[in-house]
């Protein structure tokens with residue numbers, strides 16, 4: 007089993023500490039951390055059967071490029087080693103922390119997580135890519151859920167197919183000199199619209215208390231955003 011820490015090495019310590027408390031406790035976990043700063047990866051004590059593997063990747067100057075190239079990185083590493091080493095991939099942004107149990111109940115051949123800002127919105131309000139010339143284009147009258155780019159996964163084979171398809175779509179857009187409105191998330195949403203996930207996680211699994219007031223029916227928040235300042239991290 008696996009988790010990918012993407013982006014932001016500064017958040018890794020809290021991510022790992024809270025993951026050790028709440029994420030797949032009692033199971034074998036490999037944290038694969040993609041980073042361009044391997045020496046900055048913090049040492050966090052891990053329980054037995056859990057390990058951290060740092061995968062060095064190149065950096066990009068824009069966060070959008072880092073985010074988009076993650077699809078390519080996951081696709082590349084899936085072919086090279088994830089297929090051999092783990093059963094499931096859980097791809098997560100690490101500018102987050104766990105605050106309650108996240109266990110094997112999330113696992114399924116292909117799963118996505120509802121984006122917390124849109125879980126009650128009508129589908130016309132979703133920020134899908136609606137421009138026809140884009141690879142991530144979804145017609146106005148189509149769509150069901152809006153998925154978050156920062157938490158998806160499934161079997162390695164399914165994640166390999168998803169990330170490869172998203173990467174190829176981004177290559178086409180780049181060749182046309184265009185970029186989808188929400189970058190990799192737009193491509194994820196297009197893919198999951200036409201390749202239905204076998205499980206959809208509620209916003210309990212991805213919440214942002216700065217952005218949204220917690221509705222009373224969400225009794226547990228399991229994985230929540232850590233307040234951050236984009237400008238500070240990227241400049």
Ligand SMILES: *[C@@H]1O[C@H](CO)[C@@H](O)[C@H](O)[C@H]1NC(C)=O
Pocket residue numbers: 042065066067
């Ligand atoms: C990538 O990282 C290196 C070393 O940290 C730095 O010198 C370089 O400017 C970075 N490049 C970009 C495009 O951010």
Ligand SMILES: *[C@@H]1O[C@H](CO)[C@@H](O)[C@H](O)[C@H]1NC(C)=O
Pocket residue numbers: 063075078079082
């Ligand atoms: C992925 O693999 C291809 C082919 O080996 C390589 O050209 C590309 O640079 C890799 N991409 C990343 C982001 O590592």
